[in-house]
Amino acid sequence: MADAHAERVKGIFSQIARKYDVFNALxxxxxxxxxxRRVAQAAACTGDDRVLDVAGGTGDVAFALCDACPPASIELTDFTPEMLDVAGERIASGAGRGVACAxxxxxxxxxxxxxxxFTVVTCAYGLRNFSQRRRAxxxxxxxxxxxxxxxxxxxxxxxxxxWRALYRFYLAHMIPFVGGLVTGDRSGFEYLRDSIQAFPPQEVVAGELREAGFSQVAYENLTGGIVAVYTAVR
Ligand SMILES: C[S@@+](CC[C@H](N)C(=O)[O-])C[C@H]1O[C@@H](n2cnc3c(N)ncnc32)[C@H](O)[C@@H]1O
Structure with a gap:
């Protein structure tokens, strides 16, 4: 059976791929x-590491690793080809600093x-988009x-x-507004806003990681918990 959620997510990211980086920054x-940078610190790669970046999009995490702690290789993956096209163009312009990025x-x-x-798997802003988070x-x-x-x-x-109330107000009103302004596609950003609002709190996610077979599960809140970096060991 086709996964309607996945198809919708793929459709949104294929539409906004070329504007995604500008939207992120704004x-x-x-x-x-x-x-x-904090993700790269947590990954703490060395020249021996083989990295898989899941839902890697336009390559932000992969390139942050290449800048801060270059691994031996990175498998930069995503299910939306248009996002990877942008990553490829960034590599052609010098991102990745010569690290072998496939x-x-x-x-x-x-x-x-x-x-x-792999010795390291990274995933930024992917989990909340997956149809089956635990399976991923x-x-x-x-x-x-x-x-x-x-x-x-x-x-x-x-x-x-x-802080939570201020952040929720910002999310509810500004994300679709800024997204619409940058890409002309407000509805895609209404989805992004809803997916952020629906994502469970940090303790729940940490519990799911333990249930998935990870040990030493920890998380660090950044910017007052607007985002969190989770680390877990296989
Ligand atoms: C918000 S973007 C994050 C991209 C990148 N990791 C970053 O930090 O900018 C989410 C990405 O998840 C990808 N994605 C969503 N569901 C996926 C799935 N089931 N498998 C692989 N990639 C997926 C989308 O195509 C999109 O590129």
Whole structure:
């Protein structure tokens, strides 16, 4: 049976691919760059690491790793080819700093890799878009070698009530507005807003990671919990 949710998500990202980076920068007031640096710190790659970036989009996480802690190789994957096209153009313009980056169209729910193929798996803003989040987590666990790290960046629930209220107001009104302004496609950003609002709080996600077979699960709230970086060990 066709996965209607997945088709919708793919349709949205194929439409907004060329404007995605501008939207990210504007909607986060540029703060997303510091969040990416924190992801790279958490991944702490060395020249021996083989990285899989799931739902890698236009390559932000992969390129942040290449800048901060270059691994041996990165498999940069996404199920929307148009997002990977932008990543490819960024590589052609010098992003990736010569690290071996392979771009492949891959569904997070069904990773076409053997068990234990990678030492690091990253996933930024992917989990909340997946039809089956737990299955995607289990797939990440499967393709990680024992001791491998799973690093996830995702929107969170700010613990402070006032900050949470301000953030929710911003989400409800500004995300579709800025998205519509940048891309002309307001409805795609209404989906993005709704997916952020529907995503469970950090403790719940951490519990799901444990159930997926990860140990040493931890998370760090950034910008007061607007996003969280999760780390987990296979
Ligand atoms: C918000 S973007 C994040 C892209 C990138 N990780 C970043 O940090 O900018 C979400 C990405 O998830 C991808 N995606 C959604 N569902 C997916 C799935 N089932 N398998 C692979 N990629 C998926 C979309 O195509 C999109 O590129």
């Amino acid at each position: 909607s986060s007031f540029g703060i997303y760059r510091s969040w990416l 771009l492949n169209v891959v569904d997070a729910h069904q990773l076409p890799y053997a068990d234990g193929s 987590m289990a797939e990440a666990a499967r393709v990680l070698a024992p001791g491998g790290r799973y690093v996830v960046l995702e929107f969170g629930t700010p613990p402070n009530a006032l």
